[in-house]
Amino acid sequence: MSEEFVRVIAAEEIAPGGMKAVExxxxxxxxxxxxxVYYAVQRRCGHMNAPLELGTLDGTYLTCPMHCAxxxxxxxxxxxxxxxxxxxxxALPPMLGAYMQNIGMLMAHVRTESMRAYRTRLVAxxxxxxx
Amino acid sequence: MNTESRKRAxxxxxxxxxxxxxxxxxxxxxxxxxxLEQEVALETKHGIPFCPxxxxxxxxxxxxxxVCPCIPFxxxxxxxxxxxxxxxxVHKDVLDPNTLPQLTPKDVGLE
Numbered sequence: 001m002s003e004e005f006v007r008v009i010a011a012e013e014i015a016p017g018g019m020k021a022v023e024x025x026x027x028x029x030x031x032x033x034x035x036x037v038y039y040a041v042q043r044r045c046g047h048m049n050a051p052l053e054l055g056t057l058d059g060t061y062l063t064c065p066m067h068c069a070x071x072x073x074x075x076x077x078x079x080x081x082x083x084x085x086x087x088x089x090x091a092l093p094p095m096l097g098a099y100m101q102n103i104g105m106l107m108a109h110v111r112t113e114s115m116r117a118y119r120t121r122l123v124a125x126x127x128x129x130x131x
Numbered sequence: 132m133n134t135e136s137r138k139r140a141x142x143x144x145x146x147x148x149x150x151x152x153x154x155x156x157x158x159x160x161x162x163x164x165x166x167l168e169q170e171v172a173l174e175t176k177h178g179i180p181f182c183p184x185x186x187x188x189x190x191x192x193x194x195x196x197x198v199c200p201c202i203p204f205x206x207x208x209x210x211x212x213x214x215x216x217x218x219x220x221v222h223k224d225v226l227d228p229n230t231l232p233q234l235t236p237k238d239v240g241l242e
Binding site (some may be wrong): 058059061070072077078079080081082083084086112 | 132133136137140143144147174175177178179191
C-alpha cells in the first residue's frame with residue numbers, strides 16, 4: 001500500500017522535548033520532537049482521551065496529563081495504565097463521595113489501549129506525516 | 132501491555148533519579164532484569180512500581196516510601212551498605228555487587 005506524506009508543521013516550531021497538536025484530514029495528532037527525531041501519534045490518550053500534548057515527553061516516553069498513563073511515541077505502545085490518586089483521609093461530602101465511588105467503579109473497567117502511531121519524515125525543515 | 136517495554140521505560144526513568152544520588156543499576160544483569168520484572172508485575176496490580184523486596188502495609192504514608200527507587204527515603208541506610216535493600220541499585224563505585232551484604236539499619240547502627 002502506498003503512503004502519501006503530507007507536510008504538517010515546520011520542524012523549528014517544536015522545541016526538542018516538545019509536542020504540538022495538529023489536525024490532519026480530520027484526525028487529531030500530536031507531533032513530538034524527541035531530540036531531533038519526530039514522531040506523531042494520535043492526540044487522544046489511549047486511556048480516557050485526554051489531550052496528550054499537555055502531558056510531558058521524556059525521550060520517547062509520553063506521560064498523559066490526566067492520569068499519568070505512559071506511552072512510547074515511537075510506536076504508540078501503551079506502557080502503563082493510570083496511577084492511583086490519593087484523595088486524602090478526610091471523608092468527602094456524601095454527594096461527592098457517591099459520585100466519586102461511581103466514577104471509580106466505571107474507571108475500573110477502562111482499559112489503557114495503545115495508540116495509533118503515524119509514519120513521519122523530515123523534508124527541508126518540515127515534518128511530513130503519512131495518514 | 133508488554134513487560135519488556137515497560138522494563139525499559141522504568142529503567143529510563145529510574146536512571147535519571149538514582150544517578151544524581153550516586154547510585155547506578157546493579158551490574159548483575161540477571162538480578163536487574165528479574166527485579167524490574169517484579170516491579171512491572173506490582174505496577175500492573177497496584178498502579179505503582181513498589182519495591183519488590185518489602186511488604187506492602189496498606190498504609191499509604193509508609194507504602195509510598197517503598198516506591199522504587201526508594202533511595203531518598205532510606206538514604207542513610209543505603210549509603211551505609213552501598214546498595215538499596217533489594218540490590219537493584221548500588222553505589223557507582225561498586226563493581227561486584229555480590230560482595231555487598233544485605234544489612235539491616237540495626238546492623239549498621241542506625242536504630
